Amino acid sequence: MTQHFSIRQIYLKDLSFQAPSGAAIFTREWAPEVKVDMNVTHEDIPGGLTEVVLSISTVAMSSGNGAYAIEVLQAGIFQLSGFSAAERERVLMTKCPTILLPYARETIDSLLMKGRFPALILDPIDFEANYRP
Numbered sequence: 001m002t003q004h005f006s007i008r009q010i011y012l013k014d015l016s017f018q019a020p021s022g023a024a025i026f027t028r029e030w031a032p033e034v035k036v037d038m039n040v041t042h043e044d045i046p047g048g049l050t051e052v053v054l055s056i057s058t059v060a061m062s063s064g065n066g067a068y069a070i071e072v073l074q075a076g077i078f079q080l081s082g083f084s085a086a087e088r089e090r091v092l093m094t095k096c097p098t099i100l101l102p103y104a105r106e107t108i109d110s111l112l113m114k115g116r117f118p119a120l121i122l123d124p125i126d127f128e129a130n131y132r133p
Contacts, residue, residue, distance in 0.1 A: 001081070015107065036058045037055075037057045038055065050092060056071070108122065
């Protein structure tokens with residue numbers, strides 16, 4: 001059977017931005033400690049499609065105070081056929097989040113800019129190298 005992979009839709013599933021210290025954070029020296037967590041999940045949906053969700057959470061503390069907290073759930077609907085179960089899992093956990101990452105990165109950058117915080121440079125991620133079946 002011939003393998004087929006296509007992107008049906010890319011969308012922002014959920015979004016949260018908080019600046020818990022409010023204006024006070026801008027009156028202090030900016031010395032951020034930033035923590036970034038990522039997760040990838042997928043779920044089959046009707047029509048032979050699969051939803052893949054790339055979750056990115058980032059929290060920044062500066063001088064012991066909460067600067068910002070962001071959570072982005074960037075999602076995509078993908079259609080795959082002709083793959084073995086192992087190949088399908090690998091595509092869903094590597095190729096799909098690689099496609100979604102630039103969208104999530106842009107959303108985070110836009111939120112930080114609107115919140116008047118310095119940019120957060122998220123390095124490219126090699127999902128393939130990090131994949132463990």
